[in-house]
Amino acid sequence: MIRFHKPRIALFWQFFAKYFVLFLIPVIVAITFTYIFVVRLIEDDARDRNDIVMRNSSEQIDNAFSSIQTDMIRVLSDSTLRSFLQVAGDSPENQQRNEWLHSLMDQLDKIMVDDLVSNAYIYLAKYDLVIDSKTDSGKEYYFRYKYPIAPSERDNLFLHLTGKKTMYFTKAYRVDVSPISPDTSASPHTVISTVMSYPFNSADPDVYLVLDVKQDTLREQISNSEDWIIGAAITDGEGRPIVQSGAMAAGAGIDNKKAVSSIPSSFNDSWRYVSVVDLDKLLQPARMIRMLSLVFLGFFLVLGSGVSYYLSRRLYAPILEIKRGFATYRQPEATVKREANDFDVIKRFSGMLISENNQLSRLVSGMVPMVQEHFVGKLLLGEFQDEAALTACAKEIDFDYDPTANRTVLCIEFHYYSRVQEGQTETSKSFLLAELRDSIRKAFPGMAIWLSHTKSDILACVLHHAPHSDIGSKEAAERIKLCLQPFAPFYKATIGIGRTVGSIQELPASYDHALSMLRYKGMLPEVEICGEEREREDRSGWDSFLSVQEVNRIFNLCKSREYDSLLQSTYALLDAGKHARASEMKYLCSDVLNTWIRAAEYEKTDFSIAFYSKLFDRLSRCVTVDEIRQTFRDIHELMFRPRQPHDRTRPFAEILAYIHRHYAEELSIERFAQQMNMSVGHFSRTFKGEVGEKYVEYIAKVRMDKAKQYLLETDLKIDEIAEKVGYWGRNSFIPIFRKYEGVTPAKYRTLYSSAP
Incomplete structure (x- = not known):
């Protein structure tokens, strides 16, 4: 107990002790925790920054590979490749074969525009033929002289050129300088090949498209200018580096002063982007914080001592008055003169606390219905496993119930319309739900109704069946349906009727059954009631999938x-x-x-x-x-917006529209060339440049599309269809149809006209 004949010294230590306990200890704890966790926070922040940098780099690389994949699919999907495969085994003197071959070379040359791609070639699995952007040759000659690879690495590459391949990446291998290359500045380099097969879904493909990716370009893209990142790399699924930069490329080791972070590639699941962080540079702020923390602590020690000394001298008299006032406050009958000091302030705050306590009591009383509704929700969800726990919880919240009454759960599911959902706030939805609750309670006067918002879109209604009441579950559902009618402009509502149960422990089963009934709801806008009658309806005759x-x-x-x-x-x-x-x-x-x-x-x-x-x-x-x-x-x-042709291509757009309307007529190129005031040759070249296809090819494809429509949607004979799409008869129609579709018209009709 403090002895008041030494007020200033006792009060000084009292203030200082309180200051130490209430302020300095939290400060010391905060400083300690700050210093302990600051390193982790800095590392996390740096890791996040590093991840952002690496993610940007990885996204660029992944986007580049995605672009390469798109180009590969485009080349393999082009009709030129399919046409070339039909004559790949023919003599090189075949003029058509040479045209398709040069077209493939042009496409490969376009792929090589990408900075990552160093070489692209087509490997024909069933022919001794390899095609790149400059030449075609046999496989042995190509991989020995044009694209020299060591025999062991060549065998490994050939192992990847079997079976179905979809953007498959090989391991890095070395490509030597071609002995017959005129480029004397070329040097050996290391590449990674990506392989894609065609046909795409075939286990025994005819063609493999191979693209070589430059490791040096990859290394430049993963390099990072941040001074705290000392190295970066891309690793494969086995953890081996594909490409490295910075200190990692120099072979620097990773010790306890460095940290490693990695992110996966969104393009290739087996790849990861790895970076090494210099912890010494990262922890410089932590060391600075430690020094500042010690200075900060010393400052508060001096400050606390000074404040405690000052208060001990100036505030002893008011503190004594406060103590006496508290002693008088414990004896209401005593009359004590009180001065306007801190005690009066404390007294006023005490009165305020008492008033707030009364308000809090009234607030808790008003929350009882919400607590009881929450209790009903837990009851429906089956969270009470035994009767003792149920009884104890109900008693705590003053929830009265009959454990053996017959009850039925009705689940009201409501989905807001799209036009309403965007303009509704959570507050407005809460008001609508509260209005619906009041309406339902008014619809059952004199009956016990439990309501609980069990899910965001489900309002459960527990109906109590009185012994002599004529209101069953169906009649109750009809009443609730009337309550839901005013809310029809806001949401579509469905009522699921559960089974009637005889004990309160069985309510979860009735609730689950009501939820299961909701799956029989339809798409009509009115309020639907789904019960066992709806469950027994036969809906098996309606197919929900397209034929x-x-x-x-x-x-x-x-x-x-x-x-x-x-x-x-x-x-x-x-x-x-x-x-x-x-x-x-x-x-x-x-x-x-x-x-x-x-x-x-x-x-x-x-x-x-x-x-x-x-x-x-x-x-x-x-x-x-x-x-x-x-x-x-x-x-x-x-x-499906109609495309508006450009002014320069408007005449061709009109010609295309005429072809689509008059595809069954004679469409001579001379007629349109004269219409455009061009020679036949100039019109043909211009048409291909604007449309992307030769004139004859375009007309044939339009007629084939119409022919397929007649084959699938009518019972016309082949001769009749040939005449309707502009051919003299089946002898001229069938070969062209087989050329573009790969099968005869009759076979096409057989394959695609029957429903699954």
Whole structure:
């Protein structure tokens, strides 16, 4: 106990002790923890910065490889390669074969524009032939003189040129200088090859496209200018370095003063981008913080001593008054004169605390219904495993219930419409839900109703069946349906009816059954009630997936640019299945959208994967057939906009439109050349430059697309179809159809006209 005859000394130590306990100890602890964790924080920050730098570098490299992959697919998908494979074994004197060969060389030369690519060649698995951007030769000659590789590395490379390959990366190997190369400045270099086979899904491909990636260029791209990053590398799946830069390339070791970080490649799952960080440079701020912390601590020690001394001299009298005031406060009957000092302030704050305590008590009382609703939610979710725990929890929150009454759980599922979802805040949704709760309670006067918001889109309603009440679960669902009618402009609601149970422990089973009934909901806008009657309905006759005929029809409509018919055919599918389950309708709509995307990609529409992902996300949020119709209408406007020809190509656009309308007529090149005031040769070259295909090839493809549409959608004979698409008869029609499609018309009709 403090002796007050030495007030200043006792008060000094009292203040200093409180200052030490309340302020200095937290400061010391904070400084200690700061110093302990600052290194980790700095390392984490540096790692994040390093990851950002490495991620930017890796994204550039991954994007470069993605571009290379796209170029490889484009070369292998081009009709020139398919045409060349048909005559690859012919004599070099075949003029058509030489034209296709030079076309392939031009395509390979375009691929080599990329800085990462040092060489590109096509390896024919079934022929003794290798084609690069400059020449073609036999395999032995090519890999010995044109592209010299050591025999052991050549054998390893040949092992990769078997089986199906999709952007397969080989290990690094050395390429020597060609002995017959005129370039005297060339030098041996190390490359990594990426391999892709064609046909793409064949286990025994005909062609392998091989691209060589420069290691030096890769090394430059992963190099980093940050002074705390001393080296970087790309490693393969076995941890071996593919390319290194900085100190790692110089062979510097990694000790306890260095840290290693790595991120995976988004392009090749087996690759990782690795960097080495110099911890000495990173920890310089930590050492500075330690010194500043000691200075900071010393400053607060001096400051605390001075403040304690000052307060001990000036505040002893008010403190004594406060102590006496507290003693008087414990004896209300005593009358004590109080001066306007800190005690009065403390007294006023004490009164405020008492007032706040009363307000808090009233607030807790108002939260009892919320706590009870939370209790009902836990009860429905089956979180109470035994009756003792259930009884104890109910008693704590003053929740009264009959353990053996008959009860039924009704689950109300509500999905906001897309047009409403964007304009609704969480506050407005809460008000709507509160209004719905009040409406449901008013619909059952005199009956016990438990409500619980178990999920974000589920409101569970526990109905208590009185012994002599005529309100069953179906009648209750109808009443709730009436309550939901005013909210129809905001969301689509569905009521799932669970089984009636005889004890409170069985409520989770009734709740789960009510949730299971919701899967039978449809896409109509009105409020639906899903019970066991809906479960027994037979919906097996409706197919929720597109048939092969429908898929082919969509592709043909896209090829012929009949976009309005494409949208109308989708509307017809939606109208046919508007009474189906929502899940089945969503499957069908996803299938239709996927087919649209494939058709648009076939037309080379330039959309990103993120764009397609947003389309699927918007479709998944639709809750009625009308929303789906509007969604497909918007998607149709985005994906199939009519292309406006450029002023320079407008005459050719008119010619193309005429060809699409009059493909069954005689379309002589002389007629259009005269129309354009050009010679036949000049018109042919200009047409190929503007359109991308030869005049004869373009007309043949238009006629083949129409012929496939007739084959799949009509029962016309081959001779009739040949006449409708502009050929004299089957003898001239069948060879051209086989040339472009690989099969005869009759075989094509057999393969693709039957549904799966």
